[in-house]
Each structure stands twice: as C-alpha cells, then as structure tokens.
Amino acid sequence: MVTDSSPSTSVLSSSVWAPPSAWGGCRLRHLVVVALPSTTTGSGIPVHGHMVTSACRLVLWFPYVGLSPLHGSSSPFVGVVWCHHVVDDGRDAAAQGGRGGRALSTKLGFKLGFVGESNQISEMWIFGRKGPSGFSACSTAEEVTQGIDGTGLTAIVTGASSGIGTETTRVLALRGVHVVMAVRNRDTSGKVKEAILKENPNAKLDVMELDLGSMASVRKFASEYKSSGLPLNLLINNAGVMAPPFMLTQDNLELQFGTNHIGHFLLTNLLLETMKSTARESQKEGRIVNVSSEGHRYAYREGVRFDKINDESSFSPMSAYGQSKLANILHANELAKRFKEEGVEITANSLHPGAIPTTKLLRHHSIIDGLANMVAKYFMKDCPQGAATTCYVALHPQVKGVSGEYFSDSNLAKPSALAKDEELAKKLWDFSVTLTDSK
Numbered sequence: 001m002v003t004d005s006s007p008s009t010s011v012l013s014s015s016v017w018a019p020p021s022a023w024g025g026c027r028l029r030h031l032v033v034v035a036l037p038s039t040t041t042g043s044g045i046p047v048h049g050h051m052v053t054s055a056c057r058l059v060l061w062f063p064y065v066g067l068s069p070l071h072g073s074s075s076p077f078v079g080v081v082w083c084h085h086v087v088d089d090g091r092d093a094a095a096q097g098g099r100g101g102r103a104l105s106t107k108l109g110f111k112l113g114f115v116g117e118s119n120q121i122s123e124m125w126i127f128g129r130k131g132p133s134g135f136s137a138c139s140t141a142e143e144v145t146q147g148i149d150g151t152g153l154t155a156i157v158t159g160a161s162s163g164i165g166t167e168t169t170r171v172l173a174l175r176g177v178h179v180v181m182a183v184r185n186r187d188t189s190g191k192v193k194e195a196i197l198k199e200n201p202n203a204k205l206d207v208m209e210l211d212l213g214s215m216a217s218v219r220k221f222a223s224e225y226k227s228s229g230l231p232l233n234l235l236i237n238n239a240g241v242m243a244p245p246f247m248l249t250q251d252n253l254e255l256q257f258g259t260n261h262i263g264h265f266l267l268t269n270l271l272l273e274t275m276k277s278t279a280r281e282s283q284k285e286g287r288i289v290n291v292s293s294e295g296h297r298y299a300y301r302e303g304v305r306f307d308k309i310n311d312e313s314s315f316s317p318m319s320a321y322g323q324s325k326l327a328n329i330l331h332a333n334e335l336a337k338r339f340k341e342e343g344v345e346i347t348a349n350s351l352h353p354g355a356i357p358t359t360k361l362l363r364h365h366s367i368i369d370g371l372a373n374m375v376a377k378y379f380m381k382d383c384p385q386g387a388a389t390t391c392y393v394a395l396h397p398q399v400k401g402v403s404g405e406y407f408s409d410s411n412l413a414k415p416s417a418l419a420k421d422e423e424l425a426k427k428l429w430d431f432s433v434t435l436t437d438s439k
C-alpha cells in the first residue's frame with residue numbers, strides 16, 4: 001500500500017474496510033488502520049491495525065505487509081495478512097495473568113486492494129465473507145442464479161468467446177436465457193458454443209459477429225440484430241482489452257477507450273429502442289450490465305482526458321485501461337439517470353468481476369500472464385466465480401429496480417469519487433455522442 005510521502009502517519013477511515021466476518025460473528029464498533037508512510041521513492045509499506053468491538057470483546061490484529069508496484073495517490077497493492085482473532089470474555093483472564101483474551105483463530109489470508117482518492121482504501125479479501133446479498137467473492141455464477149428461471153429472456157453477451165463472457169453465456173443459457181454471443185472471432189466462439197451445447201443440449205445460443213473496435217461493425221451488428229426480430233431483455237457489455245501498448249481502433253481512437261467504452265456506448269444506443277419495446281411488450285424489466293473493473297481507480301488524474309484521448313506521448317497502458325473502465329461506470333450511471341427521467345423500465349449498472357487470472361485479459365503481458373496462471377490462480381477467482389457478479393446483476397430478483405449502482409462480489413460496492421461524478425458522466429456522454437455521430 002502506498003500513502004503520500006508526508007512524514008506523518010496516516011489513519012485511514014474505517015468505513016471502507018470490510019472485516020472478515022468469517023473470522024468472528026461479533027459486530028465491529030470501529031476499526032483503526034494505521035498506515036506508516038512510505039519513503040518518497042519506496043514502494044513497499046507495512047500496515048498494521050486492530051479492530052475493537054463494543055466493550056472490547058473482540059480484538060483482531062492484522063499485521064499486514066502490502067506491496068505496490070506503483071507509487072502514487074491511486075495505487076494497487078497486494079499483500080499477505082496474518083489475522084489473530086481474540087475474544088476477551090473475562091473467563092480466561094486469570095489463566096492469562098489478568099490480561100484476558102482467548103485466541104479463537106489465527107489465519108493467513110491474501111488481500112488485494114487500491115489506495116484511492118484521499119488515501120481511502122478500497123480492498124477485498126480474495127476469499128471473502130458473505131455480504132448482504134448472501135453471496136461472497138467465492139460464490140459462482142451457478143450459485144447466484146440457482147433457482148432463477150430465465151426462460152423467455154433474450155440476452156446479448158459481448159466478448160462471449162473467452163473468459164468471463166463464456167461463463168456468463170453458459171450460465172445464462174443454463175437458466176433458460178436465449179443468448180446471442182456477440183464476438184469478433186467466429187472460429188473460437190463456434191467451439192465455445194459447441195462445448196456449451198454438449199453440456200446443455202437445450203441451450204439457446206446464436207453467434208453474431210461484432211468488432212467493438214470498428215463503429216461500422218457495431219452498426220452492422222445492430223442492424224442485423226434488429227432485422228432478426230429478436231427481442232432484447234439483457235445487454236451484457238462484457239468484452240474488453242487491458243493494457244495493450246499504444247494502438248488505435250479502426251476509427252482512430254486509443255484502443256481501450258475505443259473498444260471498452262465507445263464500442264459499447266454505440267452498441268447500447270443503437271439497441272435502446274429494441275430494449276425499450278421489449279420491456280414494454282414483455283412487461284419485464286430490461287437490464288444493461290457494464291463489466292467495469294476496480295482498475296477504474298487507476299484512471300488518469302482527471303478521470304477521462306477528453307483533450308488527450310489519443311495522446312501517445314503521455315499514454316500509460318494502465319491509466320488508459322482505468323480511464324476506459326471508469327467510462328464503463330459513468331456510462332451506466334448516465335443511462336440509469338436518463339431511464340429514470342424517461343420512466344423507462346430498464347436498469348443500467350456496472351460491476352467489478354474480481355481478479356480472475358485465468359482469462360485471456362493479460363494477453364499483452366506474457367510474463368505476468370504466465371505467473372498469474374502458475375501462481376495467482378490458486379488464490380484468486382476462477383471463471384465460475386468471475387462471472388458471478390455479472391449473472392447476479394443480470395438475473396437476480398434482488399437487483400430488480402436497482403439502477404446506477406456499482407457491484408462487486410455480487411453485492412453493492414462503492415466506486416471511486418470520479419465514478420460518481422454526475423457532471424463527468426454527462427460530459428462523457430456528450431463527448432461519446434460527438435465521436436460516434438461522426439462515424
């Protein structure tokens with residue numbers, strides 16, 4: 001973890017820390033996390049803290065060492081946590097020389113997190129506890145949709161040819177949803193379709209070609225979809241590219257902004273009338289789900305660099321990825337606002353699927369990809385867990401009527417302050433309209 005380099009020790013807010021309830025059922029009254037400042041050049045920082053419940057009945061100590069590859073105000077960190085869980089129930093006080101306390105458990109865990117604006121920490125236990133929805137980071141897409149009947153619904157899943165998109169497609173189809181796999185690679189997706197049909201011969205699947213990096217392709221897809229006469233209840237904007245070197249789309253936009261945001265922005269706009277008429281005729285709520293990322297916290301300082309979208313000299317692969325993922329959240333928020341104003345029965349939400357090292361997302365970083373596949377897969381999410389939040393937001397009745405929210409681990413979550421900036425969302429909308437109208 002990295003703080004600013006001021007010499008003072010930072011005391012970080014308790015509200016953003018989710019204590020691991022699996023390690024104790026007591027309600028925590030407050031939490032103090034003390035972050036020792038890093039040096040101006042260093043990148044590692046030890047953090048320790050303790051949580052105290054009402055009447056000091058429970059104490060959790062978690063010496064923590066976080067390592068961050070970056071030094072800045074919005075940096076990722078990953079670390080090992082040792083958690084010593086003590087209940088002071090008075091009964092053992094004498095036996096322990098009057099100090100009280102009895103160790104309940106000692107556990108080693110892994111944490112992944114981000115230091116965001118104002119030194120607030122957003123972080124997650126890689127193997128987490130259940131949230132208010134009843135699901136956790138460990139829940140799979142099948143688990144969060146157990147017992148839900150999606151028969152009669154039609155969905156488009158972009159990027160269905162691999163990773164989270166494939167698993168989302170499989171599980172939605174398992175629940176009876178007719179899924180249109182919107183993909184740029186027909187060969188791979190043909191194999192994916194075959195594999196799903198082999199497991200579930202009743203799956204209703206279609207494959208349609210879509211290259212989000214080409215507005216002409218997006219328009220062709222939307223036009224063919226409308227001509228097919230299919231309804232559209234669920235639009236899952238899942239496809240994405242992460243941290244490639246500086247490249248441009250076919251429409252001369254930086255690849256990540258152009259693919260992850262602009263492609264999906266245009267696709268959504270072109271399909272809105274179909275979604276609206278489906279919602280009206282079927283009397284079923286339509287849902288738009290934007291697969292974003294906690295990486296939205298890496299975005300450039302100003303969030304979206306409207307005047308420097310294609311500026312190669314100041315390009316940073318991770319900040320550009322963050323910018324595009326921030327745009328996914330702002331896009332969903334602005335859609336939600338517009339739907340509410342229009343009284344349309346469609347919701348729009350965004351989400352972080354978790355860290356899933358076994359997808360092809362790291363394809364531009366072969367060394368990290370190799371390491372992730374060798375090591376990280378043992379303590380991070382797999383694809384069934386990675387597709388859970390998408391399937392939860394798309395299908396679960398708990399999410400009915402919920403719009404303009406950000407989810408993680410199949411629960412409501414807090415995005416960065418920039419992601420909640422309504423003016424920025426409006427500015428991005430207008431900017432995106434200008435970019436897409438001209439092509």
Ligand SMILES: NC(=O)c1ccc[n+]([C@@H]2O[C@H](COP(=O)([O-])OP(=O)(O)OC[C@H]3O[C@@H](n4cnc5c(N)ncnc54)[C@H](OP(=O)(O)O)[C@@H]3O)[C@@H](O)[C@H]2O)c1
Pocket residue numbers: 158159160161162163164165182183184185188210211212213214238239240241242259291292293294295352353354355356357359360361362
């Ligand atoms: N994996 C993670 O840890 C993680 C974490 C946070 C967020 N996410 C988000 O989750 C989403 C899915 O990623 P993933 O992890 O499943 O990665 P993935 O396995 O690489 O899947 C990405 C999908 O997007 C498709 N795609 C890329 N560019 C496209 C384009 N121009 N037109 C159409 N489709 C395109 C890919 O198609 P091809 O197979 O043809 O390339 C692929 O099917 C992404 O939006 C990503 O940002 C992932």
